[in-house]
Amino acid sequence: xxxxxxxxxxxxxxxxxxxxxxxxxxxxxxxxxxxxxxxxxxxxxxxxxxxxxxxxxxxxxxxxxxxxxxxxxxxxxxxxxxxxxxxxxxxxxxxxxxxxxxxxxxxxx
Ligand SMILES: CC(C)(COP(=O)(O)OP(=O)(O)OC[C@H]1O[C@@H](n2cnc3c(N)ncnc32)[C@H](O)[C@@H]1OP(=O)(O)O)[C@@H](O)C(=O)NCCC(=O)NCCS
Numbered sequence: 001x002x003x004x005x006x007x008x009x010x011x012x013x014x015x016x017x018x019x020x021x022x023x024x025x026x027x028x029x030x031x032x033x034x035x036x037x038x039x040x041x042x043x044x045x046x047x048x049x050x051x052x053x054x055x056x057x058x059x060x061x062x063x064x065x066x067x068x069x070x071x072x073x074x075x076x077x078x079x080x081x082x083x084x085x086x087x088x089x090x091x092x093x094x095x096x097x098x099x100x101x102x103x104x105x106x107x108x109x
Pocket of ligand 1 (some may be wrong): 002018020021022023024025028029030032033035036056057058060061
């Protein structure tokens with residue numbers, strides 16, 4: 001029905017996770033599946049000791065999971081994105097390190 005994928009990324013030299021892509025089959029969208037997948041992925045990451053998550057996505061959607069504007073934490077990407085679309089989340093309450101996000105190689109960015 002849907003999924004939320006977390007991949008290894010770095011913020012500067014610090015290990016972090018990138019949330020995305022996330023998707024739900026069209027006929028099941030807006031029925032809670034996406035939110036359930038995202039919450040499950042974030043809970044598993046927290047359980048595994050991960051600390052920070054970056055997402056590039058709908059600025060109306062991700063704040064409900066605790067994501068906030070990345071630029072306020074000094075986090076950026078090496079290509080043009082609308083400022084409000086890049087968001088970060090601390091899983092353990094620690095300050096998100098500032099720096100440029102380096103995505104996993106298959107993303108090609
Ligand atoms: C974005 C997506 C993963 C959300 O999953 P979902 O199961 O539809 O969402 P949920 O049912 O958990 O949550 C519903 C809420 O999400 C919001 N929402 C859904 N799609 C949205 C979108 N494209 N933009 C903004 N908000 C969206 C709804 O407005 C709703 O908000 P409300 O609770 O305030 O009414 C899903 O709609 C999807 O697969 N979209 C197409 C692919 C995509 O855009 N993926 C994200 C980029 S990687």
